[in-house]
Amino acid sequence: MTAPCQSDERAMLHALADGELSQAERERVEAHVAECASCRSELDGIDALHAAVEERLPRHDAPAELRARVKSMVRHADDAPRLRATVPRWQMRAWRWGAIAATALLAVAVGHGLYLRARLIAPQEVALQEVVSNHVRALMPGHLYDVQSTDEHNVKPWFAGRLDFSPDVPDLSAAGFPLLGARVDYVTSHPAAALVYGRRHHVINVLSWRGQAPSGSPEEFDRNGYHVVRWGRDGTVYWATSDLAWPELREFVRLFRAAPPAPEPGGP
Amino acid sequence: MRVPFAARRRAQTDAGERSADDASPRTRAPASASDFESRALPHLDAAYRLARYLLGDDADAADAVQEAYLRALRAFDQLRADDARAWLLTIVRHTCYTALAARRSRDTEESFDEDVHSSTDAGDSPDDELIRRATRESLERAVAALPAEYREAFVLREVDGMSYKEIATITRVPIGTVMSRLARARTRLRSALTREGEEHVR
Numbered sequence: 001m002t003a004p005c006q007s008d009e010r011a012m013l014h015a016l017a018d019g020e021l022s023q024a025e026r027e028r029v030e031a032h033v034a035e036c037a038s039c040r041s042e043l044d045g046i047d048a049l050h051a052a053v054e055e056r057l058p059r060h061d062a063p064a065e066l067r068a069r070v071k072s073m074v075r076h077a078d079d080a081p082r083l084r085a086t087v088p089r090w091q092m093r094a095w096r097w098g099a100i101a102a103t104a105l106l107a108v109a110v111g112h113g114l115y116l117r118a119r120l121i122a123p124q125e126v127a128l129q130e131v132v133s134n135h136v137r138a139l140m141p142g143h144l145y146d147v148q149s150t151d152e153h154n155v156k157p158w159f160a161g162r163l164d165f166s167p168d169v170p171d172l173s174a175a176g177f178p179l180l181g182a183r184v185d186y187v188t189s190h191p192a193a194a195l196v197y198g199r200r201h202h203v204i205n206v207l208s209w210r211g212q213a214p215s216g217s218p219e220e221f222d223r224n225g226y227h228v229v230r231w232g233r234d235g236t237v238y239w240a241t242s243d244l245a246w247p248e249l250r251e252f253v254r255l256f257r258a259a260p261p262a263p264e265p266g267g268p
Numbered sequence: 269m270r271v272p273f274a275a276r277r278r279a280q281t282d283a284g285e286r287s288a289d290d291a292s293p294r295t296r297a298p299a300s301a302s303d304f305e306s307r308a309l310p311h312l313d314a315a316y317r318l319a320r321y322l323l324g325d326d327a328d329a330a331d332a333v334q335e336a337y338l339r340a341l342r343a344f345d346q347l348r349a350d351d352a353r354a355w356l357l358t359i360v361r362h363t364c365y366t367a368l369a370a371r372r373s374r375d376t377e378e379s380f381d382e383d384v385h386s387s388t389d390a391g392d393s394p395d396d397e398l399i400r401r402a403t404r405e406s407l408e409r410a411v412a413a414l415p416a417e418y419r420e421a422f423v424l425r426e427v428d429g430m431s432y433k434e435i436a437t438i439t440r441v442p443i444g445t446v447m448s449r450l451a452r453a454r455t456r457l458r459s460a461l462t463r464e465g466e467e468h469v470r
Contacts, residue, residue: 014447014450015432018425018450020432020447045394045396045399045454045458046454048399048400048458049399049454049457049458049461050426051400052399052400052407052461053407053426054426056402056403056404056407057404057411057426057427058404058407058408059317060316060317060321061313061316062312062313062315062316062317062333063316063326063330065330066312066316066333066334067309067312069330069334070334070337071305071309073337073341074301074304074305074308074309074341075301075305139334139335139338140335140338140339140342200327201327201328201331
């Protein structure tokens with residue numbers, strides 16, 4: 001093997017190989033290389049490596065699934081301001097009509113249940129869109145949770161001072177769904193509890209607020225590449241949103257619903 | 269021997285033109301999500317590749333890229349007529365290093381030190397024939413074994429064909445550092461691939 005060249009030009013070989021030299025520099029370094037066997041062999045080595053890398057180093061292009069998710073995220077971002085602008089109006093109208101209807105219905109003391117159901121069905125699509133928006137926003141750095149805790153015994157009292165209801169906070173870590181944290185949010189004009197569970201690299205957001213939801217089996221929705229499940233329990237509506245595959249999200253919801261309600265920590 | 273260099277110089281000019289193209293200022297204002305889509309989405313492969321090589325894991329890379337695109341989307345009005353690719357990859361890289369730092373605090377991995385790593389460059393004398401025949405697996409293994417700072421410079425240069433200037437912008441170091449990192453990355457890779465090739469032959 002030739003002894004390594006001690007010339008300053010040796011440091012420039014990579015810049016030469018990468019086409020990063022000015023005309024004058026290139027001529028100077030090439031003149032040196034023509035005279036120097038060690039530098040010639042170094043250049044050949046850079047070339048050999050480049051040839052192998054170009055041909056066989058995995059390129060790792062973006063998976064189609066990621067592309068779809070990013071696309072949906074970007075397109076959804078355009079909707080978000082519009083949704084935010086329209087939802088309050090929607091809700092206000094619903095509230096106004098709701099107040100009139102409630103008065104009338106209470107006055108005659110009939111159809112109370114019917115009214116509740118009618119109010120629930122109409123805003124469902126709005127709620128669904130907001131839940132998904134909320135999930136996407138929550139994924140932004142620093143937005144996922146206000147309190148970071150893996151212990152449901154910390155999270156439940158944390159909610160107690162911030163919400164007028166007490167959501168279920170089951171411990172599902174044994175099943176591979178550790179609790180990551182919680183936050184308080186505002187969704188479709190409801191103060192909402194947001195629980196954040198993890199599954200490997202995925203996040204499951206569980207939003208809940210006071211309201212009626214059909215007590216039957218959970219309803220499933222697909223929106224913007226995310227999977228959403230809604231169910232109700234004890235006068236509380238729950239929405240779980242994630243990019244997890246359906247079987248895993250269903251399993252999560254099943255476990256969440258099967259968990260016994262935790263005892264109220266010092267509550268009523 | 270001259271021909272491949274000339275070819276690569278050409279390739280690089282093409283790459284330069286490409287990035288100049290998508291850096292052309294859009295006249296339509298204000299910046300909207302569809303502007304973002306047309307300027308940022310074309311770089312998704314480069315973004316994922318950088319994240320994948322920095323984090324070494326498909327799922328982590330996808331998460332980092334998604335998070336980086338969200339950050340980029342929120343900060344999109346900060347991007348003027350500049351090179352969208354470098355801007356975006358800077359955010360991707362930052363997101364990856366945050367993830368790496370979180371990992372390190374758990375695993376107490378050796379942190380990067382330019383001097384320590386450069387002092388271990390001297391290896392076996394490389395055998396170009398073995399290097400040319402290196403398998404996909406050994407190439408990937410050898411690249412994965414590089415310190416992150418060498419790895420990113422190497423992948424941005426060798427796979428994405430970026431200029432030293434662009435790599436310097438993304439990795440926030442002077443152009444001279446980019447050159448020395450590339451030199452060290454290549455030296456290490458050639459030693460590692462020679463070593464593996466020899467073991468394979470034996």
